[in-house]
Amino acid sequence: MITNKRILFVGGKGGVGKSTTSSALALAASKTGKRVLLISTDPAHNLSDLFHTKLGDQAKEVSPNLFVMEIDPEKESERYIEQVKSNISGHVKATMIEEVHRQMDMAKTSPGADEAALFDRMTSIMLDEGDHYDQIIFDTAPTGHTLRLMNLPEIMGVWMDGMLERRRKTNEHYTQLLNDGEPVEDPIFDTLQARREKFAQVRTMLLDKKQAGFLFVMNPERLPIAEAIRGVKTLQSHSIPVEGIVVNKVIPDHVDGRFFEKRKAQQVKYLEEIDCAFEGITQIRLRLLEEDIATRDHLDLVAGILETAAV
Numbered sequence: 001m002i003t004n005k006r007i008l009f010v011g012g013k014g015g016v017g018k019s020t021t022s023s024a025l026a027l028a029a030s031k032t033g034k035r036v037l038l039i040s041t042d043p044a045h046n047l048s049d050l051f052h053t054k055l056g057d058q059a060k061e062v063s064p065n066l067f068v069m070e071i072d073p074e075k076e077s078e079r080y081i082e083q084v085k086s087n088i089s090g091h092v093k094a095t096m097i098e099e100v101h102r103q104m105d106m107a108k109t110s111p112g113a114d115e116a117a118l119f120d121r122m123t124s125i126m127l128d129e130g131d132h133y134d135q136i137i138f139d140t141a142p143t144g145h146t147l148r149l150m151n152l153p154e155i156m157g158v159w160m161d162g163m164l165e166r167r168r169k170t171n172e173h174y175t176q177l178l179n180d181g182e183p184v185e186d187p188i189f190d191t192l193q194a195r196r197e198k199f200a201q202v203r204t205m206l207l208d209k210k211q212a213g214f215l216f217v218m219n220p221e222r223l224p225i226a227e228a229i230r231g232v233k234t235l236q237s238h239s240i241p242v243e244g245i246v247v248n249k250v251i252p253d254h255v256d257g258r259f260f261e262k263r264k265a266q267q268v269k270y271l272e273e274i275d276c277a278f279e280g281i282t283q284i285r286l287r288l289l290e291e292d293i294a295t296r297d298h299l300d301l302v303a304g305i306l307e308t309a310a311v
Contacts, residue, residue, distance in 0.1 A: 005213045005243060007126060007205065011140045011231065012217035013224045017248040017286070019046035020293045021217045022139035024302035030066035031303070034134040038068045039125065041118055042141040045070040050299060067133070077117040123202050206240055213243025220247055220270040229277050244282035246306075247274060252287045 010022040019040070026038040037059055040047045047070055048055045051062045057075065059067040122138070130136060206212050214235055218224035232242050250271070251264050274283070286305060293299060 005135065005211065006130070007136050007138075007212040008243065009138045009140055009212075009214045010217060011214065013227045014044075016217045016219050016224050017246075018042075018217045019050060019139050020299070020302060021215070021246050021248065021286075021306070022137050023047060023050050024299055024306050025215075026066055026068075026135075026137045027063070027299060028303040028307040029135050029137075030063065031307075033065065035065050035132070036067065037125075037129070037133040037136045038066065038139065039122075039136065040068075040070040040139045041073070041122065042139060043073055044141075047139065050293070052296070071118060071121055073115070073118045076121050079117070079121075123198055126205060127198060127201060209241040213241050215244050215246060216242065217246045217248055218274075219249050220267045220274065222270070225270060225273060225277065232278065232281070242281060244284060245274070245278050247271070247283065247285045249288040250285050255288075 008022075008025070010018050010025070012018050019042070022038060026036045030036045038047065040055075045055070047068055051068060053060070053062055055068055055070045057069060057071050059069045062068050126136065216228045216231060218228045228245065235242055251260060251267055253264075255264070284306065286302065289298070289301070291298065293302060
């Protein structure tokens with residue numbers, strides 16, 4: 001069952017209902033007695049509006065057993081850089097520290113900096129805080145950003161292996177030339193090794209179908225379907241389990257009128273395409289509701305539908 005995953009990522013094209021789906025899933029799980037942490041990693045946060053409360057980067061209990069937080073990638077990037085500065089301050093010559101800090105500040109604006117910092121925070125949550133919750137649900141940014149994020153454990157692992165190997169060779173040369181063959185203590189190597197182990201732990205966790213899964217949300221429309229197909233293929237190529245799909249805003253059969261009849265006829269073709277493209281993957285369909293998801297009652301309604309359908 002989707003609701004049995006300890007870690008669940010909810011993704012898809014922008015505007016298809018990811019935040020509503022992830023919030024409803026989290027609410028449904030919390031009502032069964034599970035202690036649930038719901039986290040938004042999308043810069044365009046919606047969880048504060050859905051739960052009608054101000055949220056930040058620390059978990060806040062919004063209802064019994066349900067804790068919610070919104071992570072700001074830009075702020076995480078700044079925090080991450082300051083942490084790195086602190087870690088290296090004792091290992092760099094005083095004459096070089098100003099230049100090192102300048103280079104680190106420039107790194108904040110480099111491509112991928114926000115993703116790396118965001119993933120570092122997500123890693124810490126999964127490894128250090130995971131035992132405090134029965135389930136962690138990530139409400140992610142649109143597909144492209146999320147796929148880069150999900151691939152980071154593999155990419156960063158390879159990169160860290162290269163850095164560790166270079167550092168090991170440097171230490172060997174230093175030991176042979178200046179330290180009479182005695183091993184040299186290297187805090188930087190130890191720090192790199194610790195980070196490499198964290199990435200390896202998270203990658204193992206993400207690849208474990210019993211623990212983690214990815215849920216795609218889409219509308220029965222051409223562009224969301226095409227984006228979800230590409231996303232599923234990408235995740236599967238990296239052995240990341242795709243747990244299921246949620247087809248949102250399906251027009252009910254009883255809706256009538258000339259306009260909706262034409263839309264329903266088009267929708268039939270898209271639903272058939274979805275059945276074919278995602279064969280073998282658990283599918284949940286959410287009907288188009290009469291009103292926007294604007295109140296807690298609306299969210300409870302969607303939670304009930306998902307709870308019934310999430311098999």
